[in-house]
Amino acid sequence: MLALAAPAAEDGWAAETLRYRVRAREKPKFHTILDAKHVFGPGGGVATVTTRTRAPVMGEVAAEIAVTLDAGGVHMEDRLECVWQNGLVAGRLMRVDFTKNPFPLPISTYPEVLLPFLMRAQPLDGRRRALYAWTSDRFVARVYYESRSTMDLDLPAGKLRGTEVWMYPDLNDWVKMGTALTKLAKPFLPRYSMWYEPAAPNRLLRFEGSYGPPGAPEIILELVA
Numbered sequence: 001m002l003a004l005a006a007p008a009a010e011d012g013w014a015a016e017t018l019r020y021r022v023r024a025r026e027k028p029k030f031h032t033i034l035d036a037k038h039v040f041g042p043g044g045g046v047a048t049v050t051t052r053t054r055a056p057v058m059g060e061v062a063a064e065i066a067v068t069l070d071a072g073g074v075h076m077e078d079r080l081e082c083v084w085q086n087g088l089v090a091g092r093l094m095r096v097d098f099t100k101n102p103f104p105l106p107i108s109t110y111p112e113v114l115l116p117f118l119m120r121a122q123p124l125d126g127r128r129r130a131l132y133a134w135t136s137d138r139f140v141a142r143v144y145y146e147s148r149s150t151m152d153l154d155l156p157a158g159k160l161r162g163t164e165v166w167m168y169p170d171l172n173d174w175v176k177m178g179t180a181l182t183k184l185a186k187p188f189l190p191r192y193s194m195w196y197e198p199a200a201p202n203r204l205l206r207f208e209g210s211y212g213p214p215g216a217p218e219i220i221l222e223l224v225a
Helices: 036-040 112-121 178-188
Strands: 014-024 045-053 061-071 074-084 088-093 109-111 129-136 139-155 158-169 192-196 204-210 218-223
Touching: 014 036, 014 204, 036 218, 061 088, 061 112, 074 109, 074 112, 088 109, 088 112, 109 112, 112 129, 112 158, 112 192, 112 204, 139 204, 158 204
Parallel strands: 109 129
Antiparallel strands: 014 045, 014 218, 045 061, 061 074, 074 088, 129 139, 139 158, 158 192, 192 204, 204 218
8 A cells, every 4th residue: 555654634535745856867768759858848847746545445446646747838647546456456547447448457557657656655675576557558568676775865855765666678578588588688678767765655756767658758757845
C-alpha cells in the first residue's frame, strides 16, 4: 500500500501533494526524435503530484494519483484510480477502465507515465522484480526494476538521502535472447533512474527518464516541496 506522511481526514482519505522541477535530460539514453528541450522549452517547468489513499477494502478504490505537468506552454494531465485486490491494481486512468479492458492484462500492469510515483510502494531490498508498463490497449511491455545504492542528493527541496532504483526493458519481451545474451546486454540497455526516500513514506525524490515509453521526451524531475 502507498504510505503517506499525512493522517487520514474525517472522510477516511489521506492526501499528499508534492511539487517537482521539470527539465530536459542533458544526455538522452534513448534514441528518439522528440527532444525534451524542444518540447518543453529551455526554461523547464513544474509537475504537481497529488496522492490520496484510504484503508483498503476488497474491490474498492484505495488510492488515487493525479499528475499535472506544465512546461514550455505544454500542459499534461494524468489521473489514475487504483483498486484493492489483495494489493493495488490499476483501476481507471481518466478515460481508460483497466477493469473492463478488451484485452486480458497481467495483474501487475500500470500506466507507464505514473510508474515513478506508484513504485514508492515497492520494497527497496535490491531484488530484481518485474511489472508491465501500459502505454495503450495494444502495447504493454514488461520491465524490470531493482534498487541500487543510497546516496545524498542536492535537490531544490534541500539535501536529502535517496535510494536509487533502475528500471529497464526486458528484451525477451520482443526477441527471445536467452539468459546469457540478456545478461551481456544489460549494461548497455537504456534505463530509467529513480531515487526514493529509503524509509516510509518513500516519496519520489528524483526521476530521470522518458516521460512515457522509450521514445518519449526524456526529462528530469526533482522534488521542490
